[in-house]
Amino acid sequence: MKQLPIIILLTLATCRLTSSETVGPTPTPLGPVSSLPMNTKSVHLTGDNKIENVELLNPVNLSMECIWTGNQNNQPNITGYWRKGGVEIQDSRVPVDPENQQYTLRRVFNIASEEHLGNYTCVFENEAELDFILAVPQIGEKREKPIVSYVGDFVILTCKMEDSKPAPRTWYWFKNNGTNKEQLFEAQRYDITVDGRNTKLKVKDVSEADSGVYHCAAVYNISTSTNKMHLKVITIWEPLKPFLSILVEVVILVTAILIYERSHSKKKEAEANGPNADPKPQGEDDEAEESSSVRQRKT
Amino acid sequence: MSSTLNRKMPPAAADELGPTPVDGGWGWMVVLGAHISIGFAYTTPKALSIFFRPIKEDLGASYSEIAWISSIMLAVMYAGGPVSSVLVRRFGSRPVVMMGGLMCGVSMVTASFGSSIIYLYLCIGIIGGWGLCFNLNASLTIISKYFLAKRPLANGLAMAGSPVFLCVLAPLNQYLLGHFGWRGSLLILGGMMLNCCVAGAVMRPVARQSTPPKEVDQPNNTKSKGSRLDKVKTFVDLSFFKNPGFVIYLVGNVMFIFGAYAPIVFLSAYAVSRGVEEYSAAYLLSIMGFVDMFVRPLTGLVANSRWVRPRIQFLFSFAMVFNGTFHLLCPLMSTYPLLVAYAVFFGVGFGMVFALIFECLMDLMGNQRFPSAVGLVTIIECFPMLLGPPAAGLLVDIFDDYKYLFFMCGGVITTGGLFLFVMNVYNYNRLEKANRGKETEQDQNTVEKQEQASSSEARMELMDSEVKEANTARPEPQPKEETC
Numbered sequence: 001m002k003q004l005p006i007i008i009l010l011t012l013a014t015c016r017l018t019s020s021e022t023v024g025p026t027p028t029p030l031g032p033v034s035s036l037p038m039n040t041k042s043v044h045l046t047g048d049n050k051i052e053n054v055e056l057l058n059p060v061n062l063s064m065e066c067i068w069t070g071n072q073n074n075q076p077n078i079t080g081y082w083r084k085g086g087v088e089i090q091d092s093r094v095p096v097d098p099e100n101q102q103y104t105l106r107r108v109f110n111i112a113s114e115e116h117l118g119n120y121t122c123v124f125e126n127e128a129e130l131d132f133i134l135a136v137p138q139i140g141e142k143r144e145k146p147i148v149s150y151v152g153d154f155v156i157l158t159c160k161m162e163d164s165k166p167a168p169r170t171w172y173w174f175k176n177n178g179t180n181k182e183q184l185f186e187a188q189r190y191d192i193t194v195d196g197r198n199t200k201l202k203v204k205d206v207s208e209a210d211s212g213v214y215h216c217a218a219v220y221n222i223s224t225s226t227n228k229m230h231l232k233v234i235t236i237w238e239p240l241k242p243f244l245s246i247l248v249e250v251v252i253l254v255t256a257i258l259i260y261e262r263s264h265s266k267k268k269e270a271e272a273n274g275p276n277a278d279p280k281p282q283g284e285d286d287e288a289e290e291s292s293s294v295r296q297r298k299t
Numbered sequence: 300m301s302s303t304l305n306r307k308m309p310p311a312a313a314d315e316l317g318p319t320p321v322d323g324g325w326g327w328m329v330v331l332g333a334h335i336s337i338g339f340a341y342t343t344p345k346a347l348s349i350f351f352r353p354i355k356e357d358l359g360a361s362y363s364e365i366a367w368i369s370s371i372m373l374a375v376m377y378a379g380g381p382v383s384s385v386l387v388r389r390f391g392s393r394p395v396v397m398m399g400g401l402m403c404g405v406s407m408v409t410a411s412f413g414s415s416i417i418y419l420y421l422c423i424g425i426i427g428g429w430g431l432c433f434n435l436n437a438s439l440t441i442i443s444k445y446f447l448a449k450r451p452l453a454n455g456l457a458m459a460g461s462p463v464f465l466c467v468l469a470p471l472n473q474y475l476l477g478h479f480g481w482r483g484s485l486l487i488l489g490g491m492m493l494n495c496c497v498a499g500a501v502m503r504p505v506a507r508q509s510t511p512p513k514e515v516d517q518p519n520n521t522k523s524k525g526s527r528l529d530k531v532k533t534f535v536d537l538s539f540f541k542n543p544g545f546v547i548y549l550v551g552n553v554m555f556i557f558g559a560y561a562p563i564v565f566l567s568a569y570a571v572s573r574g575v576e577e578y579s580a581a582y583l584l585s586i587m588g589f590v591d592m593f594v595r596p597l598t599g600l601v602a603n604s605r606w607v608r609p610r611i612q613f614l615f616s617f618a619m620v621f622n623g624t625f626h627l628l629c630p631l632m633s634t635y636p637l638l639v640a641y642a643v644f645f646g647v648g649f650g651m652v653f654a655l656i657f658e659c660l661m662d663l664m665g666n667q668r669f670p671s672a673v674g675l676v677t678i679i680e681c682f683p684m685l686l687g688p689p690a691a692g693l694l695v696d697i698f699d700d701y702k703y704l705f706f707m708c709g710g711v712i713t714t715g716g717l718f719l720f721v722m723n724v725y726n727y728n729r730l731e732k733a734n735r736g737k738e739t740e741q742d743q744n745t746v747e748k749q750e751q752a753s754s755s756e757a758r759m760e761l762m763d764s765e766v767k768e769a770n771t772a773r774p775e776p777q778p779k780e781e782t783c
Contacts (some may be wrong), residue, residue, distance in 0.1 A: 115490075148479060156359075232480075243490040244490075257501055
């Protein structure tokens with residue numbers, strides 16, 4: 001008999017749980033579902049739009065709605081369902097009746113954590129569909145080129161979230177270590193500064209071991225968004241090699257040209273001493289001959 | 300042929316026409332040297348912009364602070380013209396170009412160790428700018444010394460260095476940046492610029508001059524025979540302004556330079572605003588540069604022909620009007636294929652003007668005065684060149700529409716071209732009438748002049764006064780009969 005109040009309490013509690021809307025597409029999370037804020041995303045299918053990007057920062061109950069204006073057939077009865085990641089969500093099939101010549105498919109999703117983000121599709125069977133891509137704000141700037149630094153120097157890696165997107169809660173930095181990502185913390189060689197939308201990682205006294213892929217992660221309540229960049233550390237010798245080879249080439253060419261000219265003019269000097277009318281200005285007695293030869297060439 | 304000319308022709312002049320052949324032979328090696336030298340001079344300020352972003356991140360400067368590097372370099376390169384002219388007149392082209400190449404190399408190498416933006420201003424901007432200035436001025440001068448009959452072609456080939464080097468340096472710089480970072484790239488670029496020393500070595504001095512070259516050639520001012528007065532005015536020879544041909548050229552040039560560079564700077568942005576994707580928009584500039592590469596020597600070839608050469612100033616004004624017209628038409632180009640067509644015609648017009656820009660000055664001023672003239676022209680051109688793109692940018696900011704930029708640039712350039720055309724017609728008529736008055740003194744020359752109503756007029760005057768003064772003379776008009 002003493003157990004009865006406990007049983008009743010338990011029963012009431014269970015009833016409470018089961019009566020609240022279980023709207024998660026995946027196994028219902030344990031958190032207080034109804035305490036999350038409600039967001040709505042409503043999209044009209046026009047035939048042109050195929051994707052709707054939804055930026056989320058915090059866990060939320062997201063009501064997604066697809067409105068389709070139908071076609072000439074004007075069927076009375078269409079089945080609509082939802083997919084996540086391309087896979088049909090169980091128990092999401094509902095019949096959709098037209099209202100004012102519009103078919104509306106709506107569902108509330110509990111987006112509580114990272115695994116709830118992804119690609120959701122509302123489908124009007126055999127007629128139309130639309131993708132909702134739920135994600136945290138992505139860092140726009142992609143660095144494809146490696147950042148090059150020299151041994152002993154310092155290097156600053158930066159990440160920035162665009163002004164048009166919401167600022168993250170904080171930033172983390174990671175470095176690839178084999179197949180793992182290792183988080184970097186403020187230490188002797190690392191200086192991390194977080195300033196709202198910007199973050200800087202300063203690596204001091206770099207060595208070749210510091211080469212590799214670095215990730216900056218913009219942390220939001222629901223998930224993190226990352227960007228990667230490649231750091232390449234080289235010694236001063238690397239650019240010095242081509243430089244020195246070019247220097248050698250220049251010196252050789254200049255010397256060769258000047259030597260060739262010297263020998264060429266010596267040859268001409270030798271010829272000039274002969275009796276022939278000579279092109280080089282070695283002697284004034286040639287002047288008259290030159291003038292006449294020039295004159296002939298002109299006329 | 301005037302017998303007076305031959306009798307007074309000194310060895311120096313004769314040597315120049317002698318078997319170290321002018322208009323060929325070693326002259327083509329000199330053209331190659333000038334090609335390299337001019338190529339670096341025009342391309343380096345543009346190609347450096349690829350390094351701006353990494354430099355900005357490393358040194359923590361703002362974008363406008365970084366952009367000043369190029370502006371300082373260009374400003375020094377143009378403003379240093381008169382100094383360069385003096386050095387070239389004194390020492391000849393070879394030492395000046397070799398010195399320029401050395402300075403450029405040093406500037407880039409020292410810049411690669413830089414850690415502050417001011418340091419880069421000094422190294423790249425000032426030292427580099429001076430180096431390029433020496434290169435440019437001296438290379439143009441040596442061409443005028445080696446060529447006469449084929450000079451337009453030589454000029455066209457040498458000026459083609461600019462687009463060729465741009466097409467090579469731009470991707471090369473990207474590659475270097477990815478492998479060595481901006482410091483290593485500057486180091487290697489410095490090494491490459493040392494090749495200007497090789498270009499300089501090739502510029503063999505034309506002749507041992509029996510009289511040191513002096514600034515004596517002023518047909519409008521025969522009193523300066525002694526030429527001692529000129530030593531005072533060695534840097535900036537203001538008497539050039541008394542030459543109407545020079546002033547006309549200068550005005551036309553200033554107008555062209557003002558409007559010439561802004562369309563290049565803003566072309567990709569304009570294309571993107573018209574819905575072209577970024578990569579294709581960047582491609583437009585490459586198309587323009589590629590076309591430019593071929594148009595310059597071709598224009599030189601055309602300008603060298605018998606019909607065109609006497610009327611080269613008119614070809615120049617036509618080229619300017621052509622260029623300007625296409626800028627005016629640009630706002631009508633709304634699709635990508637049309638923009639590609641615009642880029643092609645832009646390249647053609649731009650190439651034509653630049654192939655002729657210095658040839659026309661040589662044509663007007665003659666060999667002796669060219670070094671000083673070009674120095675004066677470049678220092679004056681400094682202003683429109685630095686003011687043009689920002690003014691155009693301001694138009695874009697105010698009206699939030701690129702079409703006004705193109706209208707402004709096209710309008711200014713076309714007006715400049717028309718101005719040149721009209722004023723040249725007027726000037727030649729005036730010269731022709733003036734020369735008829737001197738018929739008694741030079742009969743044969745007058746006959747020639749009447750046969751060729753052309754730019755030879757100005758040079759005939761020059762030649763006559765030079766002959767009178769028994770100084771180094773250049774029988775410039777005569778080779779016209781030889782032209783191909």
